[in-house]
Amino acid sequence: MRRWNDRMLKTKMFISFSIVSLFIVGVTCLIFYFTNTSDIKNQTFSLSKIIAKQFSEMIDLYMQNVEELSLAISIDPAIQSNLFDFSKATSSIEKETIGYKLNPVLFNFSYPKSYVTSISIYTSDGQGFHYTKPANTNPDASFTAKEVHSFAGMLGSKSFILIPAKEKQTLAGQPGKTVSFIRRINKIPTQNIIGFVNINVNVNAFKMVLTNTKANEIENKMYVLIVNDEGRVVFENGAGSIGNSSSGFDTSVLKGNVQEGELMWNAAPHLYTYEKSEYTGWSTVILIPKDVVLAKQKRIQNIVVIVGFITMMLVAAVSYILSHQITLPLNKLMRKMSLVEQGDFNQRMEYAGRNEIGRLSRMYNHMLDSITRLIREAYESKLAEKNAQLSALHAQINPHFLYNTLNIMKSISRLRGVEEVAEISESLAGLFQYSMKNLHQPVALGEEIAHINNYFNIQQHRFGNRLELSYDIPDDLLHASLLKLTIQPLIENAVNHGLRRKRAGGKVKVHVSHENGILCVRVTDNGEGIAPSKLDKLYRALEATGLQHSQDIAGVGLLNIHQRIQMFYGKPYGLELRSKQGEGTEVALTIPYHIVQPVKEERAL
Structure with a gap:
């Protein structure tokens, strides 16, 4: 321990920082490694949920377009007319002729829709009329009369049903990559069922939704499945088992409340998330091979090891540089303090940092500055005393x-x-x-009235008989308490602003009343009133009662009175203003009602 204490500060700092930093970096790398697995899995689930939701919404849009197409077909006049004619036809030739009539109609509906492979019209007795696009080398299989008869029960109250192409074999004997969209055709206007429309949709069109040139590795390796309630795989990207019962999906994972987890698919573990569509009833399942996630984790593990090693080397180098930077200003401070010991008080540290060294340097500089301040203290004290005497002389005026x-x-x-x-x-x-007298000391209402009389006496010498002041004050309210100079400025505003242009008949009235413990003073005039724009500004200023507003008024203005009342009595009290241009203004002052007892000494005066 003694040998450790004898070491230079620079050496001890370097060794201590290196050991502690290397330990922290090592622990951090281990924690990052073990928590990264969970983070990767959570990120994978989040990405999968977003993709599943977007893909499910896009499939809904496709099916909504198909539903609109089926509705247009079911209400088409030509379809309605031919199906009605078919119900009346008695010979096979007439029925076959109806099929030729329907062929161009179905062509017009299917031609603009690239994702439609064929359209079929079935009569209520199972007779079918089909149109298949020429590009479809493997025509879609048609439904039997028995299957057609079951459509009405399957539809029930639904607008449409979706049947995967499991049982519809192509000419080559392979499962067809289509989904049958079936809707009833009702006779207009009786709404009797006269047939069904079947639109075969090419599910390969769904792959366009998954096209992403900027997809990452996980997106490139993931599987997207569309599964119906029976577990049939309606769509699978990159596979050819659409609608095949052998590739049925275990729907038990779709019945719980948890929409993510792990399952076995094609004999390999996968992470899954799913999104169920309320519109189609299909579930969009996203499957990501677990080995893809583990491969990414292994790469991150290697990166963590390399970064940890490099970080340790950098921390060691930074520790050495930092210890050198700390001891360098300390050595400089020691040299300057040696010069101060010899009597040179002009030595100052020029270290401008805000850390401990900077604070120590500033404290050192402040210590030397204090010596200079002590020398000037006597002179500054005498100067302050002379300034105080001057202020006292000015205050006498x-x-x-x-x-x-x-x-x-x-x-x-x-x-x-x-x-x-x-x-x-x-x-x-x-x-x-x-x-x-003290403006903050409440006075009796009678004293304020006497002050108003003095003010108005001067104004009458100025304006003569143009102005008239009247009071409506009960005698028992003359001893009511209120702040000084709260009513007189209201009279002054009425004279200077409301009655300034009135040549004769100017009237100012002061009405005082009290009710429910509230003293109300109303000052009214019959002057020119206040313009609406200015009145609106005064309303907002009284509501705000900010000091910035009162700077716009010379002397003791309305806002000053309002602020004084609220500061002394509280927020519920203050001034209220009502004015109508050309008819006059009324200012109401409300404060708590209290009585001021007269002072005998003041009466003697």
């Missing part, structure tokens, strides 16, 4: 000086007989005296 000056103006005006100037000075002095 306050509203008291203006209030005293107005009182002097009032006295001089009355001595010289200028009564109007004395009244204005007295009212203005009252305004200043009222404003010098």
